[in-house]
Amino acid sequence: MAMNVCVLYSGGKDSNLALYKASKEMKIKCLVTVKPESEESWLFHYPAVDIVKYQAKALGIPLILDSCRDDEESSIKALYNVLEKAIEIYSVDGVVTGAVKSTYQATRFQRICWDLGLWCFNPLWQINESKFLHEIVNSGFEVIFTRVAGYPLKKELVGRKFTWEVVEMLLGLKEYINPSGEGGEYETLVLDMPMFHRKIEVEYEVYGSDYDASIRINDVRLIEK
């Protein structure tokens, strides 16, 4: 029988691919999202919470949402809270995360899961960057860049979709950046993927400087696929 799990979800490519992989073997009972104060958080990605709510609706999966300060103590406390709720409400036995390379993140996720008696699954852990990026495009994900945070990634990339061409461009920049964005070089948002029953449409504007820019989302809606 499939295990009941929750997924640590930030709305970007990593947590969506982890969710997609987990859905093939596990029963996804809920998503859990912890929103940090800013992009400075070491433990969590900085998600656009309103969008995460739309993504949960598009997926038809319940969402447990909490917020925290950027410091480690507050982040860990919030993670305990959301996971305890997931156990209580949805009887989950495991957690799926989108951790890729950070031993800081993985260590904390593993310790918290152990304390709460939960299995911890990290299907993207140590994944080869080329395999990872190609899998996103091959699996039919529609992903846009929501932030670039340093040379040589330019402002023009913000709002642009992940395509074969973009993946090859990122892999070609290996000398300067981690192509999968693991070092915070860029952030992404998933607008559609095979598990979405409806897709997300956003209206946005781009702000910031040449190599440090983000999108400001003005409107979001769910549309038929």
Next chain:
Amino acid sequence: MILVVSTCKYRLSEEEFVDPVIDIIREAGLDYTLKRYSEKLNFTRYTKVIICGTALKDFDYMNYIDNFLGLTRYRGGILGICAGYHILGLIHGNNPLEMRRIGVYKVKVVASSPLIDRGEAKAYFLHNYALKNVEKPLIALGLVNGEVAIYKVMGKNQFGLAFHPEVLNKSIIRNFLNHSDK
């Protein structure tokens, strides 16, 4: 041909604990076969064996320990990672004790081997069981805070690692693959 043995109950865990090891084997240009702990294993067909780790809550492989007894007669190289360290220790009469370690720790390498030189190395640990000391035929090659982090089977190129080399110490796996057992 390298035999890679998965000790994972769930395929989702294999993406975490087995696939990164397979990526290193592929990068080295070597052929491999993947088998699961619950299958009958014929080790003699392979030049080397790597037994990968699994999730912290996964002990299902312990129900199939008999499948690994053939390793005591095997002459080729063995690399036992976490669950593999547990299994290799058990079949050689060394019973790991419950000692949980999660995170990055410094390993003191007390004796050089084909895998790693004497000195210090940071390694990523994720285990519930470890050996406090080892008895023959095992000898300790590396220590971390009072537990055996690396051991060797005397007279053979067979090693147990209490940490996950595929995370911070990929060269250990490459050295194991490149080293001749003869």
